[in-house]
Amino acid sequence: MMRHDRELVARVLPDGYLELFSPRTGKRHRCGPRGTTMWLALQRSDWQPTLAAEEIAAQLGVDPDSIRCDIEAWSAHFREADA
Numbered sequence: 001m002m003r004h005d006r007e008l009v010a011r012v013l014p015d016g017y018l019e020l021f022s023p024r025t026g027k028r029h030r031c032g033p034r035g036t037t038m039w040l041a042l043q044r045s046d047w048q049p050t051l052a053a054e055e056i057a058a059q060l061g062v063d064p065d066s067i068r069c070d071i072e073a074w075s076a077h078f079r080e081a082d083a
Helices: 035-043 051-062 064-081
Strands: 009-012 019-023 027-029
Touching: 009 035, 019 035, 027 035, 035 051, 035 064, 051 064
Parallel strands: none
Antiparallel strands: 009 019, 019 027
16 A cells, blocks of 8 residues: 655645645655546545556556556656655
8 A cells, every 4th residue: 555645745736636745855746637536536435556556447447457567667756756
């Protein structure tokens, strides 16, 4: 299970992009609509990638395993960037 960084500030901008800001590192990340969708699904699923993937896969009519891999890779990118 993933854990949301309580210090991470997230906001969805009017253009549909997600901005993540880490006050600890001072780094900002801007995510497109795909990243925004993953972030919102993770929030709704209590940060559980499998549940988030199932939600997104049902909306798109695709295999949840491929979406879960995308979510895990996307999440790993941020863990590495903020290390």
